[in-house]
Amino acid sequence: MPAFRCTARAALPVLALFSLSPLTLAVAETLPAENSTLTLGAVTVTGTESGPLATSSVLSSVDILGGDILEKMPAAYSWELFRRAPGVLLTEFNQGTTSGKLSFRGFNGEGEVNAVKLLIDGIPSNTNDGNMPFIDSVFPMDIDSIEVVRGTSDPRYGLNNIAGNVNIHTRTGGNYNKARLRYGSFNTREVQLAKGIETSNWTQNYFFARQQVDGYRDHADTERYSFGGKWFYTPDDGSYRLGLIARHYESEAQEAGYLTEDDARHHPRMSNDYNATDKGTRRMNQVSV
Template sequence: MSAGLFTMSPLCSALADTVKAEDSTLTLGTVTVQGATSGPLSTSSVLSSVDILGGDILEKMPVNYSWELFRRAPGVMLTEFNQGTTSGKISFRGFNGEGEVNAVKLLIDGIPSNSNDGNMPYMDMIFPMELDSIEVVRGTSDARYGLNNIAGNVNMLTRTGGDYNKARFRYGSFNTRETQLAKGLESSNWTQNYFFAYQKSDGFLQRS
């Protein structure tokens, strides 16, 4: 067996140190990060107390005003006024409906719909058969809709898409008449939803 001895001159050592200093950056290659938008957070994913009433339940409820639909939602307080356009109001989480505070934020298809005095007159523009669902979110942990979620929020979602034909006729006490007609058309490229409603009553005063 033979053995060899190698030596490095000071010049070679200096060149090696220079190469190491210039070559200290390590390239790993190209890293590509891709992301996809998932849309707004669904109500069922909000970390709070949530109830959802489906349209199959709502369209069968015989109510005179849309705020009465919330009788099916647990923990919701209904305050009745019977004052024309301000017929009633909903509240929960320690608030009642008698003050002028927007404790519960009302949304119709995600659009804020409280009036400036804290009431909910626009709620009665929606009829039961027009609704796809009602979402009730309690608590202040829902940051999707901004301010005025003091007690929480409710979102009334109307029908979008689908092929359907629905009709409802109702006659009741005090000569109350109501008609609701709903139609949906959907193809691969477009959707149309139509709704017509009429309601009239002679009215009455309790204990009169």
């Protein structure tokens, strides 16, 4: 048929042209049939240093509490400041030097492993069993901000923060003089003093606090104090910063002991006779460069 013969004659030049195209020749030369060798080489990945990863870049649930709110809260211990952070569980013991601690939803704060990584000015501050007594050495007026990161997706600490981490930033730099006197329930007496000195290259920050509380229950008196200093140097070109942080804390507290359900219901402020000699002393020093 004429239509069929025309279509066949038109296809012949196209087929000849495709068989002589450079692309077909290039493939034939690059992949010869007789060559089956596979060569493996090293892959080099390069990048520029970006410095510490900012908390705002962490792909997780993050909350930041500012110092202007924290320093006004009437908290006996700094772990109580975390009442303002969502998703935080507070476990209160109220037994001498072990007053309480924080944890996150889904994790028990009463166990030996607290699961929350504590950092003070970026310095790991948990004890070997995971608990966080060093948080007591920081008082509200010395805190600039608190970062709460929930979840294990923080690449800065990895599996070292099972439930997440909290970073307490104390005041660094600035020129200020702050004082706070407080008197409250259960004969609470507290004084906090903070001073900051900043020059072109040097920053100095000093803090002192003392607190005395008679306690809600019998045999529950507590006296504790903390003082510390921070010294940082930055050259004119700002290429680096070198700093020293030193902090001392001491606490002496009586332990009221635990009560039976009946005594806790009808005599919540009592202390058993066999707890009359229970008390503790805690001294902590923290130095970092």
